[in-house]
Amino acid sequence: MRKLLITALVAMTATSAFAEGVKKEDVVDARRAYYTLLGYDMGTLAAMAKGNVDYNADTAKAAAANMMTVANYNAAGLYVPGTSNADLPGKTRALPVIWEDMPGMQAKGKDFYQALVALNEAAGGGRPALGKAVMKLGGTCKACHSHYRAKDF
Numbered sequence: 001m002r003k004l005l006i007t008a009l010v011a012m013t014a015t016s017a018f019a020e021g022v023k024k025e026d027v028v029d030a031r032r033a034y035y036t037l038l039g040y041d042m043g044t045l046a047a048m049a050k051g052n053v054d055y056n057a058d059t060a061k062a063a064a065a066n067m068m069t070v071a072n073y074n075a076a077g078l079y080v081p082g083t084s085n086a087d088l089p090g091k092t093r094a095l096p097v098i099w100e101d102m103p104g105m106q107a108k109g110k111d112f113y114q115a116l117v118a119l120n121e122a123a124g125g126g127r128p129a130l131g132k133a134v135m136k137l138g139g140t141c142k143a144c145h146s147h148y149r150a151k152d153f
């Protein structure tokens with residue numbers, strides 16, 4: 001687990017190594033796809049937590065594990081400089097402050113990752129435990145979005 005955590009934390013640092021020869025629109029597409037995947041499994045879990053669909057331990061565990069798989073993707077290439085919403089208006093909601101404050105962004109990423117580890121431990125333990133963990137995780141999504149993602153395109 002320690003090794004996984006370190007992978008996630010360094011994920012957003014070495015951006016320059018990925019920058020050469022990459023089309024900026026492709027970076028944005030990949031970045032949005034990454035978050036779309038996270039949002040998809042979060043939707044499954046939130047629906048269960050709210051009671052909109054019946055709790056199912058296997059489904060909950062699978063969704064939580066999927067999110068962990070995504071979180072362990074090396075996201076360095078998704079943060080190529082020159083891909084903010086100031087550079088590509090209408091295509092992305094990533095705010096320029098991400099590149100001005102990478103340590104702050106990473107701190108939000110760390111909070112997210114820790115909540116995701118907890119979610120993976122709780123997911124199979126019944127709806128109340130899942131609900132608590134989903135709420136906590138959702139708070140870390142929101143905390144990053146409110147600083148680093150624009151409301152609209």
Ligand code: HEC
Pocket residue numbers: 028031032033035036038039040042091092093094095105106108109112137138140141142144145148149
């Ligand atoms: C460390 C920061 C950070 C964390 C944590 C984070 N996000 Fe995001 N998210 C972003 C940024 C930045 C964007 C904007 C990407 C873009 O438009 O290029 C985004 C975009 C999204 C999108 C929109 C994708 C699209 O179609 O444009 C969804 C959905 C999303 N995030 C879901 C989540 C969920 C669910 C979580 C928590 C489980 C989460 N995010 C955690 C930073 C974060």
